Amino acid sequence: MTLLRGVIFDLDGVIADTVPAHFAAWKQMFAEEGYAFDERVYHDRVDGRRRFDGAQAVMVDATPDRVSAAASRKDAYFLKQIEQGQFEVFADTLNFLRACRAEGLVLATASSSRNARLVLEKAGIADKFAAIVGGDDVSNGKPHPDIFLLAAKRLGLPPEACVVIEDAISGVAAAKAGGFLCIGIDRTGQTERLAGADLIVESLSRLKLCDIEQLMGK
Numbered sequence: 001m002t003l004l005r006g007v008i009f010d011l012d013g014v015i016a017d018t019v020p021a022h023f024a025a026w027k028q029m030f031a032e033e034g035y036a037f038d039e040r041v042y043h044d045r046v047d048g049r050r051r052f053d054g055a056q057a058v059m060v061d062a063t064p065d066r067v068s069a070a071a072s073r074k075d076a077y078f079l080k081q082i083e084q085g086q087f088e089v090f091a092d093t094l095n096f097l098r099a100c101r102a103e104g105l106v107l108a109t110a111s112s113s114r115n116a117r118l119v120l121e122k123a124g125i126a127d128k129f130a131a132i133v134g135g136d137d138v139s140n141g142k143p144h145p146d147i148f149l150l151a152a153k154r155l156g157l158p159p160e161a162c163v164v165i166e167d168a169i170s171g172v173a174a175a176k177a178g179g180f181l182c183i184g185i186d187r188t189g190q191t192e193r194l195a196g197a198d199l200i201v202e203s204l205s206r207l208k209l210c211d212i213e214q215l216m217g218k
């Protein structure tokens, strides 16, 4: 019997190579606001979380209004790069999407980004997903499990029939809190970051659907 029926993908860093654009936009904004920011801060406090939550996690002493205004500015810096088409879709993920579809699996994207649909449309792959769930569709963003639970619900599947593919610490925590099998993808060579995942890979090119099913059966 097939255990795996649905695959839920994070977007930034898993499907789309948009982490550099997000990082550059955050860096510019935090520098203007006078906050220290580097890759470690990004991964520990910002990556995978909703825009306001990520901004607030760094601007810990700022008023909500200031955090909101700064987060909107960051979005303008990000969008400028996206509008100029400054991102690629990962080839390994495209191949993996094809393999999933060939096996009849249903696919969803569950991203904290309010720009998720825009990025998927620009990449020309929005129609590959039966559900596209954004951070604003739920009350609690990652690391809460709500976004993945809603994505599974929209696919008409229980969490046990789905696998989540994530590249962020907050995303892995959210998937595990929701009772999902989670594949962590680390393209940076720092696999220990995603230690909470059930399996960590450096790309999806060698990930086989039968390996995922084997993990599910354990």
Ligand SMILES: O=P(O)(O)OC[C@H]1O[C@@H](O)[C@H](O)[C@@H](O)[C@@H]1O
Pocket (backbone or CB within 6 Å): 011, 012, 022, 023, 046, 047, 048, 049, 050, 051, 054, 075, 078, 111, 112, 113, 114, 115, 116, 168
């Ligand atoms: O500002 P947006 O596009 O709504 O995205 C929110 C967050 O979305 C996450 O997917 C990214 O990992 C973060 O870097 C980003 O800040």
Ligand SMILES: [Mg+2]
Pocket (backbone or CB within 6 Å): 010, 011, 012, 013, 014, 048, 166, 167, 168, 171
């Ligand atoms: Mg991500």
